[in-house]
Amino acid sequence: MNDRSIDRTDLESPTSELNSPDPALESYFRQQLEQLYADPSQPLATNDETNSIKLSGTTVEQVQGKEEEEYDFRLFKRPLAPGLASLGASNGPQRIALRSPSPTSGELGFTNGRRPDKYYFTGDTGAELAEQYAAAAVSGQDIIEGLKMRWRGMELPWRVTVIQTTEPSKVVGLERQRRTQISKRKRSGKKRRVVIRKKIEAKAAKEKATRQGQAEKEAAEREKRTRKNREKKVKKRQKDKLKKVNGVQDPA
Known part of the structure; x- marks a missing residue:
C-alpha cells in the first residue's frame, strides 16, 4: 500500500488569489509610518478619512482587535457549488474567530460560595440508619479474627496469584555472580606452586x-x-x- 504525503500547499487551491488589503487600513498604517519616519520640517499629510476611519461601523482599534482574534484554517474549506465553480469563484480559507469570554466584574471567591452545614455534616442519623452502618462497617477486631479463619479459596493454586518479592533479574544476577566466583580460582604464589x-x-x-x-x-x-x-x-x-x-x- 503506497502512502501519499500531502503538503500544505496541496490543500490550498492554486487558483485562489490573495485578497487585496483594505484601503482604510492601508491609509491608517501609511499615516503611522509617516509620523515615525517623515521629515520634521515638512508638514504631515492630513486626511479626513484617516482621522475617523470606520469599517462598516467599526473603528480601527476594533478592526485591529478583530484581526488579532481571527485565524485562517486551511483545513476547513467549504466546497463551492457547481455553478460558482464554473464561474471561476475562488475557494479561500475560512476565517474563524477565537474569542474568550470577558471576565465579569465583581468580588473574587468560590463559585458556589458558602454551603450549608448539612453539605459537610450528616447530623442525627437515627437508630435504623446507625444500625445499617454498624452492620456494614468492619472493625479492627473483625480483621484480626478473620486472619485466624481458614480461606478455602486460597488453598487452590490455580486461584492464587503469587507475587515475587524480589526481581527475577536480581536473582539471576546473584546466581551468575556466585557461579563466576566458584569458577574463578585465585592463582597461588611461586613458593606455594x-x-x-x-x-x-x-x-x-x-x-x-x-x-x-x-x-x-x-x-x-x-x-x-x-x-x-x-x-x-x-x-x-x-x-x-x-x-x-x-x-x-x-x-x-
Missing part, C-alpha cells in the same frame, strides 16, 4: 613404585607357577618311563 609441584611429583613417583613392585611380584608368582608346572611334567614323564620299563621286564 613449588610445594604443590613437589607433592604431585612425590605422589606420582610413589604410585609408579607401587605399580612397579606389584608388577614384579606378579611376575615372580607367574615364574614360580611355571617352574612348578614344569617340575610336575618332568616327574610325570619319569613315572611313565618307569612304568614302561617295569612292564617290559615282567613278561620275561
